Amino acid sequence: MTLRIVEHAEATDRGRYREINEDALVVAPPYFAVADGMGGAQAGEVASRVAAEVVREHRRDLPPESLLADIAREANRRIYELAARDERHRGMGTTLTAALVAGDEVAIGHVGDSRAYRFRDGRLEQLTRDHSLVAELQRSGQITPEAAEQHPQRSVITRALGPEPEVEVDTYTVPARDGDVFLLCSDGLTTMLSDGEIEAVLKSSRDLKEAAENLVRAANQSGGRDNITVVLFKLAEEESQRGAGVDTAQDAGSTDDRQADHEHTIVGGLKAAELAARAPREASGRVGSVTLSEQEPGPAVAQRRARRARGRSSGRARPLRRVVATATALLLLAGLFVGGRAAVRSVYFVGTDQSGLIAVYRGLPYELPFGIELYEQEYVSGIPALALPAERRAAVLDHRLRDRSDAIGLVRAIEQGRIEGLDRQ
Template sequence: MAAEKEHKHIRGRHAKGALPSYGSRTDVGLVREHNEDSLAVNPPLYAVADGMGGHAAGEVASEIAIQALVANAPDTPDGDNLARAVVAANHAIIRAVHEGIGRKGMGTTMTAAMLSGKRLVIAQVGDSRAYLLHEGSLQRITRDHSLMADLIDSGQITPEEAKTHPQRSVITRALGSDPSTLPDIYEMNVSAGDRLLLCSDGLSGMVDDPLLESILARVKDPQRCAAALVNEAITAGGHDNVTAIVVDAPSNAEAIIKKETIKGRIGAIIAAIALVLVLAGGIGGSLAYLNHTAFLGEQDGNVTVYRGMPGAVMGIPLSTFDHDTGLAVEELDNIPANVSERLKDGIRVDSVADADALVETWKKQIEEHKQSATPEGENEKDKDSSASTTDEKTTDSQKEASTTSERTQENEGGDEQ
């Protein structure tokens, strides 16, 4: 495949500089006829693209995307320029369709990373993932652009239910469908000994995170590790094409991770700056980051919206308070997916508008729960009670009228006398 040829071509470049060691493998799996995954291993650039469109069109889309990415990627990790390269890949697929290459409707995911020294930058569209193994603990860096991720975040289904959901393959963002599609950009510093994993959903969908963590920690050679990961997905059923790239951070990386998620924005389409990380005199750091991402948390018992991401770096918060939604956290206890518990760590979304939309979804679920929990006979009881009260008032009025009439008759009798 073209992806494998690209891989072989790039291996010779790795020896020219002090770059990370890496390994990669892609496999068609046990069910599909074509391998629609493509990859790039071009240090310091690494990328996975999972094509879609049927009749080999997905293979065409992913290969076009990888070639355009490699041609336009910067020489060093840079969020804005890596985002521009992904946008160029998107336009290349759309242009190819207009030129009669492939077929209409073809597209691909794209997860691209640049790792040099301690600096790691990732651009992502779709549900191909990036993970980081740090001090033996696996952290998922990217958030899937998929229907399942949206349903889980809204509390409508659980992660376990998503694994067997009939629409688990539906993605909400891909290259090749919309000229204005932009990637999410993640920028961070990594530590010596950290290990980066890029993979298509043929791996993440077949192998649970705990097993991914175990293999990444146990198999030290990155090439053997990539092969072991792919073999595990095939052993589990190999229902999809499987691609894995394993990259080890160079030994001179610093020992503290600092990370933040930003939105990639390009040229006239891009309206703000990317994340800037400044370390001053070794004493502390300050972060200037794009405020378009958001998350939901809790404050004073209410659900609140924050710009940025949960947590802090060296005591500096990575978020700012935006507004209180007026929804009490305790009201979330009766809707699915343990939403109230997840709020403690922050539920990440793409924007403040998405956060508000998610809250509105919860409010509707809470109202539906209240209505379904109301006993059927309660309204009848209320009516009976109301009728009884009315009858009592009517009786009292009648009694009062009778008493008044008797008094009037007595007075009239007295006057006659």
């Protein structure tokens, strides 16, 4: 059976808190990709753009998995060498999740915490494994999935293109069939929406364009803490063009005929061909391939609010674990408010902010149910955590409680390049 791409759509947005969009995407059927850049002074935007460029130009005669691995390694080499030549780009990096449609299979190359999903028969399945600190803790059984969602270091990734001269690339080949929809996205989507909420949006959308727009809108309505990028493509049998949309039957037309119009790279919301001609990006104003207006909550957000309302009004018994967790949280809250508030505010720890930059926090490195944070940001450096060697990075981000002078002094030492012996601090 030969499958063909009958529809694809994409959307990218800077989110509610970021001044620029450091994500990049590629739509060049049969190639699709998402790259999420990181690093200060717009270096992340540079890294993601380089990765996207390599995806577009790489066309060696190799098996699909080998080809995608080769693309990732070439992008890693270029980003690493660029950072070595320019001090402004030191420590920059990017994720890369790329897909290549080949016959009745889809090959995937993956580095970082962007994701690939397959939506089949109304169910969403994650295909990639996150290369992040929290994901590794969860896979090893050290934390629960619920704790992973609230972990203050969930933005720390353990593998990226650029920081090191060599990179390990995960590759997969997954079978595809008529009607499958594949989703590539940056973590700006998955940190704001659960898999169930993403699935609900895909089910309720009339076509892929609407699905992409609704996903980005829902992520913004749920907080929009990071850049959000979504790429969707749908497959159908060669002799069938049934169902161009997610759930409805529409004729998408010939992909081959439309490829010249749709093949493009978007970096930070702009097509790559436009970057050279455009003046430097203004810091204000939302950028993205889709401009989203403020509307009533989408289905994902409505579903979440309905669940919360049911949870408040329902008299049904809850699982014992949740009861115990809630009781424990209430007791802890009571203790904090009665006699521990001053103590909590007198301790500090070192972590990272939403951009992956090393930061100092005041309080305890925990979040309670209902989104109650026991910490607040005190200081953010300009140093990405990925700029540190792995063993020293682990020592710095161990969440050890410190006094203010110790925490600030540690970060100042990193900023000044005095990182020797960090594992002893």
